[in-house]
Amino acid sequence: MKAIRVHETGGAEALRLETIPDPIPGPGQVLVRLEAIGVNFIEIYQRRGLYKVQMPFVPGEEGAGTVAAIGSGVEDVRIGDRVASVNFRGSYAELAIADADKVVPIPDGLDTRAAAALMLQGMTAHYLATSVHALQPGDRCLVHAAAGGVGLLLCQIAKRRNAIVFGTVSTAEKARLARDAGADEVIDYTTQDFVAEVQRLTNGAKLQVVYDSVGATTYLGSIDCLAPRGMLALFGQSSGVVPPIDPLLFTRKGSLFMTRPTLGHYIATRDELVWRAGDVLGWVREGAVTLRIDREVPLAQAADAHRALEERRTTGKVLLVP
Numbered sequence: 001m002k003a004i005r006v007h008e009t010g011g012a013e014a015l016r017l018e019t020i021p022d023p024i025p026g027p028g029q030v031l032v033r034l035e036a037i038g039v040n041f042i043e044i045y046q047r048r049g050l051y052k053v054q055m056p057f058v059p060g061e062e063g064a065g066t067v068a069a070i071g072s073g074v075e076d077v078r079i080g081d082r083v084a085s086v087n088f089r090g091s092y093a094e095l096a097i098a099d100a101d102k103v104v105p106i107p108d109g110l111d112t113r114a115a116a117a118l119m120l121q122g123m124t125a126h127y128l129a130t131s132v133h134a135l136q137p138g139d140r141c142l143v144h145a146a147a148g149g150v151g152l153l154l155c156q157i158a159k160r161r162n163a164i165v166f167g168t169v170s171t172a173e174k175a176r177l178a179r180d181a182g183a184d185e186v187i188d189y190t191t192q193d194f195v196a197e198v199q200r201l202t203n204g205a206k207l208q209v210v211y212d213s214v215g216a217t218t219y220l221g222s223i224d225c226l227a228p229r230g231m232l233a234l235f236g237q238s239s240g241v242v243p244p245i246d247p248l249l250f251t252r253k254g255s256l257f258m259t260r261p262t263l264g265h266y267i268a269t270r271d272e273l274v275w276r277a278g279d280v281l282g283w284v285r286e287g288a289v290t291l292r293i294d295r296e297v298p299l300a301q302a303a304d305a306h307r308a309l310e311e312r313r314t315t316g317k318v319l320l321v322p
């Protein structure tokens with residue numbers, strides 16, 4: 001099969017198209033012929049060496065397609081089923097393996113590519129809004145990079161929970177998209193002081209939660225945006241790594257909470273995975289949440305997809321198509 005492999009850490013050019021043997025599913029595993037592959041920031045962190053992986057490796061965890069083969073002991077998944085997962089072992093490929101209990105069926109009426117686009121960013125937005133800080137009606141939250149893949153979905157899910165949503169973006173076009181996704185107030189954090197804007201727009205009352213995936217350039221401001229006992233949900237570092245923080249800072253700023261969550265811990269059980277995936281895929285199928293696919297890139301051009309994402313040129317999901 002064709003697959004993208006990385007032999008050493010580096011820039012986007014480290015992503016190379018190669019021909020490698022088809023994987024064979026072991027006990028409890030399924031082999032999926034992928035129709036679409038989700039591109040996520042984690043693959044950029046791995047490619048750059050920020051997250052350690054054993055080389056050479058096929059990047060990618062997210063994708064959707066049709067089951068092509070099953071290993072022994074698999075009972076709930078059949079050859080020909082349409083499935084999606086965020087736990088493929090190398091999804092930048094024509095075929096990929098996942099544990100059978102980590103794939104979910106794609107509901108009838110939902111396109112396979114939409115499922116591939118939704119699983120990781122959708123379930124991330126879901127766990128942030130429903131579990132990390134379960135938004136209550138009237139809660140004020142800030143979503144950084146609000147026109148990004150997670151950001152557009154998180155704005156919509158936060159509005160479904162009747163929160164008041166503040167979003168940050170870097171361009172006027174991104175501001176329009178964030179507003180369309182439900183953000184009540186949108187701040188261009190490249191030209192405006194987002195802390196002062198939050199202070200002004202809330203008459204000094206500030207926020208219950210900040211969902212911060214930007215990291216290095218925003219985390220200190222995010223802390224200053226929080227009301228006493230507020231929550232900093234730091235879930236990424238698109239702009240760079242956050243340095244160690246003195247815990248007394250959280251005392252001085254109002255007995256704040258901080259968490260550094262990751263999706264795996266919020267879909268740790270089959271029930272939780274099925275709940276979150278079912279909600280997200282179902283909302284999009286019903287039209288209650290809108291999915292924005294920014295671009296679909298041929299698998300061979302995975303490097304272009306990475307460059308677009310890391311250069312802030314995307315708004316919504318980036319897919320690879322084998």
Ligand code: NDP
Nearest residue numbers: 041145148149150169170213235236237238239262263312
């Ligand atoms: P996005 O579509 O949000 O892309 C990243 C966005 O971050 C950019 O479009 C840009 O928006 C903003 N940004 C700000 N500064 C920079 C910078 N210096 N370089 C690049 N981008 C910058 O990506 P995703 O939706 O795929 O992921 C968002 C974040 O969420 C990532 O950090 C990712 O690691 C994290 N994540 C965490 C998960 C978890 O469970 N912890 C799961 C999934 C994603 P703008 O131009 O408007 O500033």
